[in-house]
Amino acid sequence: MVQTSKEALRRFTSGDWNQRLASFLLSQHITSSVTTGRSPAELLMNRRLRSRLDRLHPDLSSDRQDKIEDDSAPACKERVLDVNQPVAVRNFASDRKWVPATITESTGPVSYKARLSDGRIVHRHIDHIITDDTRNPSGSETGVAQPPTAVLESEKQSDAEKQTAVSPEVPPPSPRPIRNRRPPSYLSDYVV
Structure with a gap:
């Protein structure tokens, strides 16, 4: 230059x-x-x-200009879910990671309301919804589609349950560390 x-x-x-x-x-x-x-x-x-x-x-x-517009276009297509479509939604409350549900309404471009099998309605982002292809068209549930990681984790949990059934005398580990408690040194002169 x-x-x-x-x-x-x-x-x-x-x-x-x-x-x-x-x-x-x-x-x-x-x-x-x-x-x-x-x-x-x-x-x-x-x-x-x-x-x-x-x-x-x-x-x-x-x-x-056409090339610039093509480069700026999103590479992947957005997923769109239909009302009454069977899905599995992410469960943040209990052990099961995915629970069966049915889409009730779309609340935005990437958010939906879904009705769980117990009747509750939950609001989820599309990243926390997977399509449930294992249901029959009649609506009866035969299972919940799980991502491969969820299947591996459920297998690990079942193996862990088998191991705990074999050795029941081992207490479960405490979720918090146990503090070593002792009386203060100035109380050593007193009988407690």
């Missing part, structure tokens, strides 16, 4: 310096970088500055 600027200044032997300097800086700022593929002006202002070349070939700028 410095070497290019020095060469351009050497060529400014005659004419209006302000005009030549402005045209040189414009050409520098609208030239695309090899590493980023975008010009410094485009990075600064989030749009391309028009040049003489753009006026001569307007189709090139429209092709580039």
Whole structure:
């Protein structure tokens, strides 16, 4: 950049310096970088500055605009759930991670209300809802679809239950550490 600027200044032997300097800086700022593929002006202002070349070939700028729009489009399609669709929703209250439910209404683009099998209605984000393909079309439940991690965790839990059934004399570990309690040293003279 410095070497290019020095060469351009050497060529400014005659004419209006302000005009030549402005045209040189414009050409520098609208030239695309090899590493980023975008010009410094485009990075600064989030749009391309028009040049003489753009006026001569307007189709090139429209092709580039189409490419930018294609790149900004989301890569994945949003999931859409229908009302009365059987699903499994994330359960944050008890042991079972996923419980069967039915979608009752959509409360936003990515949030839904679902009716659980016990009649409660819960509000969940679409990330906490999985489609339940294991139900029959008649609506009777044959099981709940679980992600692979949930299946592995349930197998680990069943193995842990078998091990605890074999050795019942081991007390369950306390969820909190036990503090070593003793009377203070100034009470050592007294009989307690």
